[in-house]
Amino acid sequence: MLQFLKPTDAAVELLALAETDPKQAERFRPLRWGFLGNLGLIVFSGSLGFCHALLTASWRRFTALFVKRHDG
Amino acid sequence: MDDVLVVGSGPTGAMAAEELVARGLRVAMIDYGEDDPVLRARVPDLPFSELRRKDPAQRGYFLGDQLEGVPRSGTRVGAQLTPPRQFVSRAAECLLPVQSADFHPMQSLALGGLGAAWGTACFTYSAKECARAGLDPVAIAASYPDVVRGAGISGPKQDQCADLWWSGVTGQLPLDLDTNAGSILDAYQRDVAGWLRRGFALGRVPLAINSVPHQGRDANPYFDTDFYGEARQSAYRPRYTVERLKRAANFRYIPDCLALSFREDAGSAELTCLRGGERVVFRGRRLLLCAGALGSARLALASLPLADRVTGLLCSPYVYYPTLNLRMLGRPAADRRHSMAQLMAIFGGLETPERTCAMQLYSYRSLLLFKLVKEMPLAPWAGMLMARAMADALAIFGVFFPDEAGPGKTLRLGASTASAAPAIHIAYNPTSAQAAIQRTLEAGLRRCFLRLGCVPLDRVDPGKAGSIHYAGTIPRKNAVNPRFHTLADGRLGGCERVFVGDSSSWNWLPCKGPTFTAMAAARVVAGHIAASIGERP
Numbered sequence: 001m002l003q004f005l006k007p008t009d010a011a012v013e014l015l016a017l018a019e020t021d022p023k024q025a026e027r028f029r030p031l032r033w034g035f036l037g038n039l040g041l042i043v044f045s046g047s048l049g050f051c052h053a054l055l056t057a058s059w060r061r062f063t064a065l066f067v068k069r070h071d072g
Numbered sequence: 073m074d075d076v077l078v079v080g081s082g083p084t085g086a087m088a089a090e091e092l093v094a095r096g097l098r099v100a101m102i103d104y105g106e107d108d109p110v111l112r113a114r115v116p117d118l119p120f121s122e123l124r125r126k127d128p129a130q131r132g133y134f135l136g137d138q139l140e141g142v143p144r145s146g147t148r149v150g151a152q153l154t155p156p157r158q159f160v161s162r163a164a165e166c167l168l169p170v171q172s173a174d175f176h177p178m179q180s181l182a183l184g185g186l187g188a189a190w191g192t193a194c195f196t197y198s199a200k201e202c203a204r205a206g207l208d209p210v211a212i213a214a215s216y217p218d219v220v221r222g223a224g225i226s227g228p229k230q231d232q233c234a235d236l237w238w239s240g241v242t243g244q245l246p247l248d249l250d251t252n253a254g255s256i257l258d259a260y261q262r263d264v265a266g267w268l269r270r271g272f273a274l275g276r277v278p279l280a281i282n283s284v285p286h287q288g289r290d291a292n293p294y295f296d297t298d299f300y301g302e303a304r305q306s307a308y309r310p311r312y313t314v315e316r317l318k319r320a321a322n323f324r325y326i327p328d329c330l331a332l333s334f335r336e337d338a339g340s341a342e343l344t345c346l347r348g349g350e351r352v353v354f355r356g357r358r359l360l361l362c363a364g365a366l367g368s369a370r371l372a373l374a375s376l377p378l379a380d381r382v383t384g385l386l387c388s389p390y391v392y393y394p395t396l397n398l399r400m401l402g403r404p405a406a407d408r409r410h411s412m413a414q415l416m417a418i419f420g421g422l423e424t425p426e427r428t429c430a431m432q433l434y435s436y437r438s439l440l441l442f443k444l445v446k447e448m449p450l451a452p453w454a455g456m457l458m459a460r461a462m463a464d465a466l467a468i469f470g471v472f473f474p475d476e477a478g479p480g481k482t483l484r485l486g487a488s489t490a491s492a493a494p495a496i497h498i499a500y501n502p503t504s505a506q507a508a509i510q511r512t513l514e515a516g517l518r519r520c521f522l523r524l525g526c527v528p529l530d531r532v533d534p535g536k537a538g539s540i541h542y543a544g545t546i547p548r549k550n551a552v553n554p555r556f557h558t559l560a561d562g563r564l565g566g567c568e569r570v571f572v573g574d575s576s577s578w579n580w581l582p583c584k585g586p587t588f589t590a591m592a593a594a595r596v597v598a599g600h601i602a603a604s605i606g607e608r609p
Contacts, residue, residue, distance in 0.1 A: 049454020
């Protein structure tokens with residue numbers, strides 16, 4: 001059910017390219033803010049990230065309704 | 073004419089060949105032998121964390137030049153292979169066709185076979201497990217030390233594994249645990265008796281990885297790059313045995329051969345292969361099939377005069393649980409670690425192997441974070457933030473279940489238009505009773521994870537063939553096709569000169585990984601072959 005909220009292949013590819021760029025290594029280092037700090041981060045990113053993904057995916061589906069299909 | 077033709081260079085082929093060569097027989101190993109030494113050599117011999125910070129060429133070996141290390145679709149068998157190891161299944165995908173609605177096995181035509189990507193976990197089987205699988209417990213127990221010597225295995229002491237998965241064998245000193253696994257083992261050890269009462273035993277896992285130098289290979293440097301490079305050859309690969317054997321006068325390695333069929337005549341066994349687009353024939357006094365459970369069955373079904381070219385199949389059901397180890401949340405984990413399984417556990421009726429499951433625990437460090445983000449139903453920025461917060465505390469439990477033969481698990485030979493090798497059609501449907509046992513075990517497991525402080529985040533089922541543990545295609549007792557079977561000495565039923573050296577001949581598949589015991593069994597069959605033709609001094 002949550003499948004459509006997962007990142008697109010294009011977004012995953014961009015992340016993979018960024019993660020293997022040593023100039024951006026800092027962006028991908030593990031975060032160590034103590035138990036409560038990391039727990040807070042997980043809750044924050046989980047809730048806000050879920051809403052963001054839901055809005056983005058819904059908007060993508062909504063706009064897709066108005067795209068004229070060219071089937072050849 | 074060679075004394076023995078060995079088909080395949082995987083763990084069983086390499087071990088059998090080593091045994092035969094040591095006994096003075098002339099051995100020819102017939103293999104396809106795909107390899108990727110160029111990409112393997114591009115991985116520097118440096119710690120993972122240092123590579124990530126400094127190496128501008130890291131994209132080549134972490135993602136591949138064509139980004140083949142970035143999974144595009146859902147979870148599939150082999151998706152976990154890193155680019156330097158993807159050669160393992162590449163040729164087989166084209167040359168060994170499989171047709172199935174839902175069983176998509178990983179096969180290999182690589183030098184070293186599936187052993188080139190083996191997770192290196194080693195387990196001894198009890199006498200009860202051996203007998204149920206159709207193996208001779210005494211011969212297997214006697215053969216284990218030879219495999220330990222041949223492969224180089226760091227094993228726990230007996231009290232570190234409840235004597236359940238590493239018994240009667242002494243290996244090298246165990247490898248050090250990483251911080252994550254160490255914290256889980258500490259939690260377990262506070263109440264070992266209580267855990268055992270619940271049917272849960274946790275301990276160190278024996279690995280075919282050197283903790284001290286062995287046979288020209290170095291000790292593991294704890295660089296956490298074991299999924300990528302082989303600079304020090306600390307993790308065993310069958311290729312090392314083959315390379316060593318090449319220096320022996322009574323061994324020859326014949327690559328680029330796709331084995332198609334065999335036949336016997338009065339004095340020899342004859343193997344037909346496709347090599348460079350042409351059919352070539354090799355002759356030996358004996359033929360030993362070590363092409364893996366699917367490969368050996370394909371070859372034998374295509375060669376024997378059978379009324380019905382169908383047989384059974386075993387495959388361990390497999391799922392994995394990514395869990396969050398709360399003891400490690402927000403705490404730093406040491407960079408010094410190896411990448412393979414850290415801990416092993418058995419759960420269920422510890423005395424009834426049919427009702428147990430086995431787990432291997434991995435920490436998630438050297439696999440890149442984008443693979444985690446891909447599976448999260450979150451915006452990418454949030455997924456990455458969450459992955460970074462959880463990276464040090466992720467504990468992945470891979471869970472394997474035993475498998476037994478049944479009428480719903482069949483492998484049938486069919487025609488192929490895509491390859492010179494025939495296609496195999498696979499149906500794999502466990503009984504409802506087997507599925508119920510698995511469900512019950514998993515429910516108990518999830519409670520154990522929570523008691524250990526590991527919160528399950530998901531349950532991932534990579535598909536019916538996901539364990540890559542295959543067996544039972546030419547078993548001792550074949551309920552699906554009784555004429556298609558092996559004898560106690562490994563000889564193929566109805567043949568005089570053809571033997572089977574891999575897990576094809578097993579009647580049953582325990583939950584513990586089969587590779588180590590399959591290597592021991594291959595050496596036992598090699599002994600029978602030597603006895604059948606008379607050893608040379």
